[in-house]
Ligand SMILES: NC(=O)C1=CN([C@@H]2O[C@H](COP(=O)(O)OP(=O)(O)OC[C@H]3O[C@@H](n4cnc5c(N)ncnc54)[C@H](O)[C@@H]3O)[C@@H](O)[C@H]2O)C=CC1
């Protein structure tokens with residue numbers, strides 16, 4: 001039997017949980033799979049190897065003993081058939097630069113990351129293909145309503161595995177389909193990625209509503225109009241409307257904006273309570289991608305002539321050019337128009 005080697009880079013909440021998804025799937029199917037999880041910090045790798053726990057990120061969840069953690073990046077990716085990327089968006093490119101000479105020909109590279117590169121406005125799949133000099137159809141994106149802790153607890157969850165080559169998406173699906181995780185394939189990589197990126201910014205706005213003690217009408221209005229602006233941008237960039245109405249669009253937006261587990265919603269709530277970006281970054285130990293990607297989202301939108309008033313307002317708050325209590329007024333006083341464009 002051939003052994004499949006999978007490397008997961010990033011032992012935070014989602015990287016660790018996804019490694020568990022892969023390991024549980026391999027156990028369910030009796031597949032010969034070696035899963036190596038790369039952690040930046042030695043104590044994280046040691047805890048995963050010795051105790052099968054990653055308490056800082058997945059609390060008391062017992063990880064499969066088959067997951068081997070390492071702090072050696074090149075050792076993790078050497079001979080890997082599939083490399084899964086779960087580091088924060090702004091830290092991705094330097095890691096790609098380090099691993100690019102170690103890639104096995106034909107390797108599949110899977111992005112779990114929900115952000116845009118700030119300097120270039122590129123989606124993660126674009127950064128990966130560009131930096132690793134691999135074909136677009138070797139890059140696969142996994143996105144959906146996937147709060148890591150719920151999946152770590154094996155609560156039933158669906159997701160989307162997107163690749164321009166459907167066979168490659170199916171291959172990835174075959175590795176990440178344990179009993180509690182149901183991945184659907186999609187060939188609309190742009191729609192899937194943009195759904196995941198923009199929902200983080202909308203979740204910041206919903207968190208701001210919480211921080212201002214606003215109720216469900218306000219939040220539902222932000223979520224729904226947020227989906228409208230996300231869809232406008234995704235369509236303009238070449239995505240499909242059905243994707244944004246699916247798991248990676250509406251599904252992820254609802255999960256993130258509703259869940260107290262969401263780091264983006266939590267960061268938004270703190271902003272709504274008057275905390276500064278610096279205070280929040282110091283207090284939160286985990287990444288809230290929307291805080292880093294919001295500006296790039298609005299820049300990409302502007303350069304494509306797409307209106308994104310909620311995202312624009314979030315950026316103004318992040319840049320200290322708008323106080324949260326004035327945000328509703330700013331959004332509600334815009335010119336009246338039809339809900340659906342004829
Ligand atoms: N946690 C979740 O529920 C989900 C997260 N995601 C996405 O997955 C990506 C990773 O997120 P999480 O695992 O949740 O983040 P996290 O904050 O839990 O962990 C990030 C990991 O990357 C490491 N890290 C931080 N800065 C780094 C840098 N500059 N270079 C290298 N490593 C660095 C940290 O030590 C940690 O191991 C993000 O893009 C996030 O939006 C997607 C779906 C679900």
Ligand SMILES: O=C(CO)COP(=O)(O)O
Nearest residue numbers: 144145146147262263264
């Ligand atoms: O992407 C996520 C759920 O699908 C996680 O959201 P947060 O990064 O806001 O926690």
